[in-house]
Amino acid sequence: MTSLVNQQPHSEAIGYSFSQSTHAPNKQHSFYPYTDNGGSTLGITGADFAILAGDTRSVAGYNINSRYAPKVFKIGGDDETGEGAHILLSVVGFAADGHALKERLDAVVKMYKYQHGKPMSVRACAQRLSTILYQKRFFPYYVHAILAGLDEEGTGALYSYDPVGSYEREQCRAAGSAASLIMPFLDNQVNFKNQYIPGSGEGHALEPKKAGPLPRSTVEQLVRDAFTSAVERHIEVGDGLQMMVITANGIEEIYTPLKQD
Amino acid sequence: MNHFPESWGRPRDDIYGTYNPAYLQSTGPKAHTQSPAVTGTSVIAVKFNGGVAIAADNLASYGSLARFTDVKRLRKFSDTAVVGFSGDVSDMQYMDRLLESIDIRENYSTHGNMLNAKNLHTYLSKVLYKRRSEFNPLWNHILVVGFDGDKKPFLSSADLLGTTYSAPHLATGFGAHLAVPILRRLFPEDRPTEDITKEDAVKALRECLKVLWYRDARSLDKYSLAIITEEGVEIKEDQRLENQSWAFAETIRGYGAQVV
Amino acid sequence: MSSPFDINGGACVAMVGKDCVAIACDLRLGMQALTVSNNFPKLFNFGPSTFLGLTGLATDVSTVSDLFRYKVNMYRLREERNIAPQTLANLVSSSLYEKRFGPFFVSPVVAGVNYTTGKPFICGFDSIGCIDFAKDFIVSGTASEQLFGTCEGLWEPDMSPDDLFETISQALLSAVDRDALSGWGAQVYIIEKDKVTKRLLKGRQD
Numbered sequence: 001m002t003s004l005v006n007q008q009p010h011s012e013a014i015g016y017s018f019s020q021s022t023h024a025p026n027k028q029h030s031f032y033p034y035t036d037n038g039g040s041t042l043g044i045t046g047a048d049f050a051i052l053a054g055d056t057r058s059v060a061g062y063n064i065n066s067r068y069a070p071k072v073f074k075i076g077g078d079d080e081t082g083e084g085a086h087i088l089l090s091v092v093g094f095a096a097d098g099h100a101l102k103e104r105l106d107a108v109v110k111m112y113k114y115q116h117g118k119p120m121s122v123r124a125c126a127q128r129l130s131t132i133l134y135q136k137r138f139f140p141y142y143v144h145a146i147l148a149g150l151d152e153e154g155t156g157a158l159y160s161y162d163p164v165g166s167y168e169r170e171q172c173r174a175a176g177s178a179a180s181l182i183m184p185f186l187d188n189q190v191n192f193k194n195q196y197i198p199g200s201g202e203g204h205a206l207e208p209k210k211a212g213p214l215p216r217s218t219v220e221q222l223v224r225d226a227f228t229s230a231v232e233r234h235i236e237v238g239d240g241l242q243m244m245v246i247t248a249n250g251i252e253e254i255y256t257p258l259k260q261d
Numbered sequence: 262m263n264h265f266p267e268s269w270g271r272p273r274d275d276i277y278g279t280y281n282p283a284y285l286q287s288t289g290p291k292a293h294t295q296s297p298a299v300t301g302t303s304v305i306a307v308k309f310n311g312g313v314a315i316a317a318d319n320l321a322s323y324g325s326l327a328r329f330t331d332v333k334r335l336r337k338f339s340d341t342a343v344v345g346f347s348g349d350v351s352d353m354q355y356m357d358r359l360l361e362s363i364d365i366r367e368n369y370s371t372h373g374n375m376l377n378a379k380n381l382h383t384y385l386s387k388v389l390y391k392r393r394s395e396f397n398p399l400w401n402h403i404l405v406v407g408f409d410g411d412k413k414p415f416l417s418s419a420d421l422l423g424t425t426y427s428a429p430h431l432a433t434g435f436g437a438h439l440a441v442p443i444l445r446r447l448f449p450e451d452r453p454t455e456d457i458t459k460e461d462a463v464k465a466l467r468e469c470l471k472v473l474w475y476r477d478a479r480s481l482d483k484y485s486l487a488i489i490t491e492e493g494v495e496i497k498e499d500q501r502l503e504n505q506s507w508a509f510a511e512t513i514r515g516y517g518a519q520v521v
Numbered sequence: 522m523s524s525p526f527d528i529n530g531g532a533c534v535a536m537v538g539k540d541c542v543a544i545a546c547d548l549r550l551g552m553q554a555l556t557v558s559n560n561f562p563k564l565f566n567f568g569p570s571t572f573l574g575l576t577g578l579a580t581d582v583s584t585v586s587d588l589f590r591y592k593v594n595m596y597r598l599r600e601e602r603n604i605a606p607q608t609l610a611n612l613v614s615s616s617l618y619e620k621r622f623g624p625f626f627v628s629p630v631v632a633g634v635n636y637t638t639g640k641p642f643i644c645g646f647d648s649i650g651c652i653d654f655a656k657d658f659i660v661s662g663t664a665s666e667q668l669f670g671t672c673e674g675l676w677e678p679d680m681s682p683d684d685l686f687e688t689i690s691q692a693l694l695s696a697v698d699r700d701a702l703s704g705w706g707a708q709v710y711i712i713e714k715d716k717v718t719k720r721l722l723k724g725r726q727d
Binding site for chain 1: 666667669670671673674675690691694695696698699724
């Protein structure tokens with residue numbers, strides 16, 4: 001007899017003789033427009049090249065959707081294959097937004113070339129990408145983007161973004177689900193953070209090891225090491241490693257398998 | 262006996278818990294599809310040498326009710342592609358209408374219908390992505406099969422969020438849990454799809470549908486199967502699962518006949 | 522409400538080398554984002570070559586370390602010998618599981634060299650005593666994700682005590698520099714069969 005016990009005192013309001021309301025607040029099961037497709041990306045620059053890499057696993061919860069779903073794209077190519085592109089973009093997070101963002105930036109870079117008769121500089125493209133992201137400030141593209149190319153001097157350029165368009169040029173950056181695993185490793189091995197020159201002094205006089213551009217072979221190996229490490233400890237990372245290397249000669253794509261477990 | 266009129270004709274609170282009057286609500290803010298109503302379950306597909314095979318059962322459920330048992334969820338698009346729909350059936354019919362109008366428009370155009378499965382997948386995924394961006398999603402997860410621009414077998418998926426991905430074999434819904442592991446075991450992804458014969462692919466799909474019929478409560482033993490090759494599309498509707506073995510049920514408490 | 526494990530911050534890591542182990546921790550004690558102390562070691566000695574590292578809620582770090590000091594002292598009096606790292610591991614596990622439904626919010630790490638066999642030993646636990654017997658390294662604390670990354674990238678088998686010190690130090694310092702709740706100096710113990718070396722690392726003070 002719960003309803004007897006739960007009777008509220010009768011109110012003065014005109015209406016039914018019973019007090020229990022037949023109306024309740026609207027039940028709202030709202031549609032959530034995002035999902036996380038996992039994975040990680042990583043970019044490192046050198047003196048005359050930039051590398052952008054990402055694993056190729058796509059997940060939904062604990063399910064693996066696909067073992068080959070690329071996250072690194074050529075931007076501003078002449079055809080579907082991306083031939084003739086001079087900018088790279090990696091997107092990690094919500095894959096559908098990532099794909100939409102890539103398509104938009106690709107169209108922008110192509111239109112720039114048609115309208116100005118010259119390829120868009122990486123610096124300009126970086127600023128434009130920030131604007132595109134910020135335009136959706138209140139319904140963001142849920143992605144961490146990294147843009148890579150060669151700057152006006154021909155040195156490697158890398159720009160990293162947050163989902164709403166804050167960006168910064170950097171030497172190296174990891175993004176995605178295993179970013180927190182990869183980033184401190186990169187600090188140590190690329191920027192030589194916490195490394196000192198042995199015997200250079202005592203206490204504060206001890207000289208930090210200077211970070212400089214690394215040769216391509218070293219960088220490639222660091223990328224492989226970073227990803228094989230991430231694969232060991234993060235379930236959303238694995239299956240394949242897609243590396244794109246941009247040099248003055250164009251873009252080279254390297255695919256190597258990663259563990260599938 | 263409960264004497265309060267508000268509880269007359271309603272499930273008893275002391276047995277069924279407090280009645281939720283929200284169900285009586287008929288007015289309120291404009292509601293988009295916030296949840297699907299009549300739904301179709303898994304669609305499964307696999308690539309083989311020279312084509313793609315796709316299958317889905319013929320059931321449209323209304324919650325746990327097996328509402329319509331003769332719903333064709335595979336749609337042929339002008340001899341070049343097949344789309345398999347899971348999720349909301351009314352949204353499927355809407356997308357079907359979109360495809361129909363494209364097909365008609367293309368066939369009246371001077372160049373004829375040149376859209377391949379890849380084009381179709383791009384189109385449908387953009388429709389889905391646009392609708393999710395308007396917070397008015399088409400509540401479907403679809404598989405598109407056929408051939409791409411290079412005449413290579415094509416198989417790709419798109420869901421209500423606009424997420425797309427492709428693999429040598431794909432499944433939606435429960436199939437992602439039950440069918441994909443079977444398909445991955447039968448046809449390892451590192452083996453080229455050229456090694457898979459049409460017969461093997463079809464046999465595997467039938468086997469997967471059987472497993473789904475055993476374990477997915479929203480599935481049916483009547484299904485449709487489509488095979489798309491260079492020669493065209495072959496759709497077999499009204500197929501029935503054969504050689505069922507419910508022996509495993511005996512070992513499950515509450516499923517078989519045993520009481521203890 | 523934030524997790525009790527993340528209120529005070531802190532990091533701890535242990536690694537195996539050739540006939541040696543290393544265990545290290547940061548020195549920060551905070552209250553959410555505010556640093557309260559930069560001298561809060563999280564490593565505790567329980568015998569000539571047996572160490573326990575504790576990260577998590579600082580009050581529980583103190584309580585649990587005191588509790589094990591008591592328990593290990595009682596063990597030493599009863600048995601008239603030092604506790605082996607393996608034994609300490611089982612003691613930690615069973616003691617934590619006693620509090621299964623009202624746990625201490627700590628993530629312990631045990632590291633040591635067994636004084637009879639001379640074999641290095643490390644292991645880690647969750648807050649209710651499930652043991653993780655690792656052959657390479659154990660991490661814990663708010664910087665555990667970062668530590669997983671650095672350790673997985675830097676660690677290699679059969680390192681000498683000197684190499685092990687360099688590796689664990691680089692792994693810890695790089696990891697805590699990417700965690701706002703850990704850092705402010707570090708302590709490293711290199712444990713060999715009959716020698717323990719303690720080193721203090723300055724690290725970034727921010």
